[in-house]
Amino acid sequence: MAILRSSVVGPARPTVKAKTVYAEHMESIVLFGPPGAGKGTQAQRITESTGLPQVSTGDMLRAAVAAGTQTGMEAKKYMDAGQLVPDQVIIDLIKDRIQENDAVNGVMFDGFTRTIPQAEALANITTVSHVISIEVPDERIVERICGRYTCANCGAVYHDSFKPTAEEGKCDSCGGLEFKRRADDNADTVMSRLEAYHTQTSPLGEWYNSKGIFHVIDGDRAIDQITDDIIAALK
DSSP states (O other), X not given: OOOOOOOOOOSOOXXXXXXXXXXXXOOEEEEEOOTTSOHHHHHHHHHHHHOOOEEEHHHHHHHHHXXXXXXXXXXXXXXXXXXXXXHHHHHHHXXXXXXXXXXXXXXXXXXXOOSHHHHHHHHTTSOEEEEEEEEOOHHHHHHHHHTEEEETTTOOEEETTTBOOSBXXXXXXXXXXXXXXXXXXXXXXXXXXXXXXHHHHHHHHHHHHTTTOEEEEEOSSOHHHHHHHHHHHHO
């Protein structure tokens, strides 16, 4: 099932120039973590460091629908009805994706898998050699997400603590004076999302851990420290 989440705003994100990390035992990677854990930043850095393409179920769905493929049209039926796309449709999309030339050494799955049945299905079509779980305390997630706001004029993203505007009430990018916050960026909604995440992924983490490929990464630190630990886990 595909669920799309926006990335959290955090401290400044310097560009990483890392040597490619790739070992013969490394194949596909699964990356997951709660909403607001910083997966977007780390996903980009994993891709840069390993050379494995990033695969997002949301991106695949949009591309398949736009291309009018058979699987895309099947997915569109559920999307148009406001329903979750069934696991089998997602798996069919992944089967197509891993046949592409850039996936010869594996891929990095961003936000998939979310449940044990999904993991079992994925294991039947590609070898997952590493599962990276970025973990951040719930109270820190709430702080990160609830502090986000954007310029109503240009869409520039800011955060109360991590990235405030240089001049209070004025957008750094366009000078706009109006800002907005997402209606679902509130403590109650975030806690509900976190509860659902923990319910789904706790058993999944145990399942992957039993296979000896599960790596827990402390995500409540500087971005570069998190990246270093992830790259070390992949070696």
